[in-house]
Amino acid sequence: MASSPLGHPTRGTTGTNRLRRNDRWIAASAAFRTAADPLVIDLGFGASGVTAFELATRLTKVRADAEVIGFELDPARVATAQAQLDDVRAGRTNFSPDLRVSFAHGGFEVPLPAGRRPAAIRAMNVLRQYDEADVPDAWASMAARLSPGGMLFEGTCDEIGRIASWVDVSSAGEPERFTLSLRLAELERPGIIAERLPKALIHRNVPGERIHDLLTALDREWERAAPLSTFGATQRFLAAVTALKRLGWPVIGGRSRWRLGELTVPWDSVAPR
Known part of the structure; x- marks a missing residue:
């Protein structure tokens, strides 16, 4: 394990x-x-x-034994989070004082004690300021820390969380799925996700690349489904995704996920050429 945290400081807006x-x-x-x-x-x-x-609040609704550890390269940010945790423990916030949350100094090496390995690592808005060439090594470093069957979720989103996308990377370091997630209310077109793609894809939204093909097709079907906007943006998005699937795009999941503004496809269908 590295003697100092692996990675470069980012702006870290939250x-x-x-x-x-x-x-x-x-x-x-x-x-x-x-x-x-x-x-x-x-x-x-x-x-x-x-x-x-x-994250811990949402996870504990699924599993009461869920635990979250936050890592940051900047010790000052860890200290700030720890002070916030003190307020949570004292009951001075809207979060449960019993949340299983802690914070520590660390980076891509994910320094856990006693060989403990996480089920999942979330790295959102972390690689956005890196070079595209850095992505495979960063994925490999983080994925190597996962438990067998664990998953790395790496991606980006806008400042208020209405537009997001991420890649699911296996514990073997292999990207498996790409997901875009949009707030459908007041959405002009799904292709707006282009400005918030993961680092591995954000420079690939050009003719000849698979991600460009996907976003172009999705925007086209969104426009074709415009008459359904009378019944709401959700129905319009459902129609657009259904049309994509009919066209042969290997869409994963079903209407329960699409209703959330999500579209997931295998990584191979958007991977850079």
């Missing part, structure tokens, strides 16, 4: 409920639900510990 879409995805994942040890890492939690508190 907003209440910013990562709610990813929280919901992790809570529904098999990696978390079936884990022998339901430990989830909030890697690079930012300037506030609130994302870890929110």
